[in-house]
Amino acid sequence: MLQAYPRVKTKRLRLTFGGARLRLSVAQDQENVIELDRTKQTNGISPNWVHSMDASHMRETVRRCWGEGLRSFSLVHDSYGTHAGNAWALADILREAFIDMYSEQDVLANFKEELEEQLPEGKKLDSLPAKGDLDLGLVMQSDFFFA
Numbered sequence: 001m002l003q004a005y006p007r008v009k010t011k012r013l014r015l016t017f018g019g020a021r022l023r024l025s026v027a028q029d030q031e032n033v034i035e036l037d038r039t040k041q042t043n044g045i046s047p048n049w050v051h052s053m054d055a056s057h058m059r060e061t062v063r064r065c066w067g068e069g070l071r072s073f074s075l076v077h078d079s080y081g082t083h084a085g086n087a088w089a090l091a092d093i094l095r096e097a098f099i100d101m102y103s104e105q106d107v108l109a110n111f112k113e114e115l116e117e118q119l120p121e122g123k124k125l126d127s128l129p130a131k132g133d134l135d136l137g138l139v140m141q142s143d144f145f146f147a
Contacts, residue, residue, distance in 0.1 A: 001052040005040035049111060053101075060097045065090060074133045080146055094146055099136045 010025045058075060065073070065082075070089060074081030082090045101107070105108055120124075139145050 001048060003041065003044055003048050005037045005044060006034045051077075053107065057098055057101055058066045060101060061090075061094050064093045064097055068093065078146065091145075092140075095139045095142070098139055098145075103136050 009027055009028045011098050013024045013026055015022050038139070056076065058078070058080070061080065062073060062075070065086075068083060068089060070086050070093075072086070080090060080094060108128055112128060116125055118124075
């Protein structure tokens with residue numbers, strides 16, 4: 001996942017158009033901007049990471065479905081669809097891909113490690129919380145695992 005929200009300088013304009021007074025904010029041209037918007041970076045990192053995990057899961061689900069001969073999909077963010085005759089196969093593959101994705105690696109520890117590699121020398125993030133006893137295999141029995 002790449003997240004880069006640059007700090008953008010804006011200029012406020014007041015103008016009249018068709019007899020109406022308007023106020024506009026226009027982004028100023030900034031070549032080679034390297035300064036990031038700290039607030040947007042902070043607010044975006046958690047949802048963007050979760051969205052990237054959802055997208056990775058979707059990609060893996062479609063890859064596995066394709067391997068099983070399923071070719072028709074209706075996919076929007078974290079909503080999966082296919083022809084009625086393929087729905088049960090999609091449901092099983094979706095769950096299996098999820099279990100494999102989150103049991104074969106510690107995605108949160110990997111993410112933390114990637115972030116720490118970008119921190120200044122000597123800086124570390126807080127420790128991750130202790131893992132519980134969630135049995136990922138139980139998603140195979142979930143009636144409402146995904147939409």
